[in-house]
Amino acid sequence: MAEEAETEIGKLQEMTARARVVLWDFDGPICGLFASYPAEQVAYGLVDWLEGQGLRGLLTDGERESLDPQAVLRAVDRRHPRSDLALELEEQLTQEELRAAKSAMPTAYADPLMHTWSAVGARLAITANNSPVVAKSYLENRGLLSRFAPHVYGRTRKLHLLKPDPHCLNRALRAMDAAAQDALMIGDADTDFLAAQAAGVPFLGYARNQRKRKCLREAGATAIVDSLEPVLRVVRTMGGLK
Structure with missing residues (x-):
């Protein structure tokens, strides 16, 4: 076990040392957006709204029972792309x-990690499927927006470009004039890994539970942590901080 832990720390040191730019997914690595306001409640609300418009048949039974509001949105956009409805x-x-x-819950160690990584010279960006307005609102309330601004890239009206499409990652890299190999993405979903892979960006998975870890592993991710604490330790060491 000690040898395995040493290997993991070595991998983290290598990844963080190379990263001049850190691309963060929002919901998961930075906060639990729906920690107190369940995502399934939001998904059911979107389904109810569609049914109220007489559009019950637009979704499959599986999509109507989805616990993920993003899945409901994607399903509508697939059938009516770029429509007023979507x-x-x-x-x-x-x-x-x-x-x-x-009422979002900050992810443990995320705030000090973002402050520290920025302080030692890395540039940070948000690359998320959530609305950029939402990410900015949360970051501003936490005193973190200055660590990212203006590089907050989230959901646009071109819904077909949500991750796993690498669009938001490529936007960030272009705006920051950064090469993909000099960046690192931190995400907690298979779509994050697939987007990073498509953009050529190294990927560090954050898995807060076994379900997330399994999902990332099955997508192909190999570097996964269940806490940001070891990442914070490595970054502090890298910057000569304690």
Whole structure:
């Protein structure tokens, strides 16, 4: 076990030493957006709204029972791409995310890690499927927005470009004039890993539970942590901090 832990720390040291730019997914690595305002409640709300519009048949039984509001939004956009319906549903999801952000739970060690990584010279960006308005609101309330601004890249009206498409990662890299190999993405979903892979960006998975770890492993991720604490220790050491 000691040897395995040593190997993991060595891998973290290598990844963080190379990273001049750190691309963060938002919900998961930075906070539990729906910690106090369940995502399934939001998903059911979107489904109820569609049914109220007489559009029950637009979703499959599986999609209607989805616990993921993003899955409901994707399903509508697949069938009616770039439509007013999809955009109205996206706006509803943004409002629900803003409501959830007020009671979001910070991920353990995330705040000091972001402050420390920025302090030792890395540049930070958000690359998320959540609304950028929501990410900015949360970061501002936590005193973190200055560590990222203006590099907050989230969901746009081009819903087909959500991760696993690498669009938001490529936007961040272009805006920061950074090469993919000089960046590192931190994410907790298979879509994060697949987007990083498509963009050529090294990936560090954050898995808060076994289900997340299994999902990341099955997608192909090999570097996964269940806490950001060892990452913080490595970054502090890298910067000569204690």
